[in-house]
Amino acid sequence: MSADWPLGAVELKVLDLEREVAFYEKFGLMQISGDSERAVFGAGATPLLRLTALPGGHERPPHTAGLYHFAILLPSEQELGGFLQRALEERLPLTGTADHFVSQALYFDDPEGNGIEVYADRPRSEWQYPNGKLNIGTDHLDFERLLRIANPPVRKFSGDTVQGHVHLNVGDLDVSQAFYESLGMELMAEAGHVMRFLSWDGYHHHLGINLLAGRGAAPVDPDVRGLRSFEVRRLDGPHTDPNGILLLPPN
Numbered sequence: 001m002s003a004d005w006p007l008g009a010v011e012l013k014v015l016d017l018e019r020e021v022a023f024y025e026k027f028g029l030m031q032i033s034g035d036s037e038r039a040v041f042g043a044g045a046t047p048l049l050r051l052t053a054l055p056g057g058h059e060r061p062p063h064t065a066g067l068y069h070f071a072i073l074l075p076s077e078q079e080l081g082g083f084l085q086r087a088l089e090e091r092l093p094l095t096g097t098a099d100h101f102v103s104q105a106l107y108f109d110d111p112e113g114n115g116i117e118v119y120a121d122r123p124r125s126e127w128q129y130p131n132g133k134l135n136i137g138t139d140h141l142d143f144e145r146l147l148r149i150a151n152p153p154v155r156k157f158s159g160d161t162v163q164g165h166v167h168l169n170v171g172d173l174d175v176s177q178a179f180y181e182s183l184g185m186e187l188m189a190e191a192g193h194v195m196r197f198l199s200w201d202g203y204h205h206h207l208g209i210n211l212l213a214g215r216g217a218a219p220v221d222p223d224v225r226g227l228r229s230f231e232v233r234r235l236d237g238p239h240t241d242p243n244g245i246l247l248l249p250p251n
Contacts, residue, residue, distance in 0.1 A: 069115030073164025081150025
């Protein structure tokens with residue numbers, strides 16, 4: 001993956017750090033550092049996920065903005081196939097699958113309900129642009145083909161793995177789109193009147209935004225579990241988006 005990939009680590013506030021650490025170690029991330037209050041996970045030495053304990057924190061109530069899922073991008077569909085095989089063998093909490101035409105995706109939830117997508121892209125030469133907008137749809141995933149071409153399952157994600165995108169529940173699509181466009185993103189696709197996809201450099205999306213928590217969903221509460229921040233390597237200082245989510249430059 002290119003060294004100028006724009007996204008870095010996602011930070012989650014968690015209620016039970018020990019349980020979350022055990023989950024992500026089994027899931028395939030490598031713990032880089034940690035103590036009783038926080039843990040950092042990555043693929044190789046590159047941080048992809050930061051967990052911060054939230055003593056006395058609360059569950060996220062309905063009708064609240066925040067994380068829909070964060071997405072781990074694997075370097076090939078063969079590696080995705082190997083991960084699928086391991087997920088089935090080890091009974092990882094698979095909640096869904098999809099062929100999105102531009103990518104193939106597996107979906108999971110961690111023990112606190114944070115959504116995780118693990119996916120591999122199709123070549124850009126295969127992406128379609130009907131009516132000038134990228135076709136990001138949803139079809140059935142061909143399990144049998146993925147397993148047939150799979151690399152042998154491995155315990156950890158490879159070092160070429162990156163944070164592919166972040167998908168957010170927001171309160172207002174237009175307001176969120178305008179904010180992220182001010183950071184250089186471009187609208188790539190829409191799904192009805194409830195979901196939009198934005199990116200830098202013509203990628204299918206580095207950011208998804210949706211209204212699935214309800215129009216006018218409340219901003220993120222610092223004392224509620226879930227997403228606190230994500231790293232954007234093209235920033236020279238911190239920003240806060242319209243839903244109270246921090247965007248941080250590289251550490």
